Amino acid sequence: MNIMNFTKVVIKNLFDKPVTRAYPYKKREYPERTRGKIEIDIDSCIFCGICSRKCPTGAIEVKRDEKLWSIERFGCIQCGYCAESCPKKCLSMNQNYTEPDAKKLKDTYIQNIEEQA
Numbered sequence: 001m002n003i004m005n006f007t008k009v010v011i012k013n014l015f016d017k018p019v020t021r022a023y024p025y026k027k028r029e030y031p032e033r034t035r036g037k038i039e040i041d042i043d044s045c046i047f048c049g050i051c052s053r054k055c056p057t058g059a060i061e062v063k064r065d066e067k068l069w070s071i072e073r074f075g076c077i078q079c080g081y082c083a084e085s086c087p088k089k090c091l092s093m094n095q096n097y098t099e100p101d102a103k104k105l106k107d108t109y110i111q112n113i114e115e116q117a
Ligand code: SF4
Pocket: 040, 044, 045, 046, 047, 048, 049, 050, 051, 052, 062, 085, 086, 087, 088, 089, 090, 091
């Protein structure tokens, strides 16, 4: 790179906006179709287990007797198969990701049977 090109790059960079973001103060806004964290509407779940069987990483556990649905957050690869295959459409992907952590994170949801009766 000759000196003229170098000077042009320096001047351009002095007046351009920074290409980086001041994370965590400025968080990124993800596009509408981002495949982020799986959410469940536990009250609509029928505990059929299809999501668990479809999950390629085995991140989802369903216990029909206990009306329990759980997900190993860092085992999920955001493929979306579970949400696509749920017959009750009670799974969805929001636009955020699970916060990083040093340990495994399992989120467990239990349906309130009394409220459904
Ligand atoms: S596929 Fe849907 S209804 Fe069936 S267990 Fe999974 S979340 Fe519940």
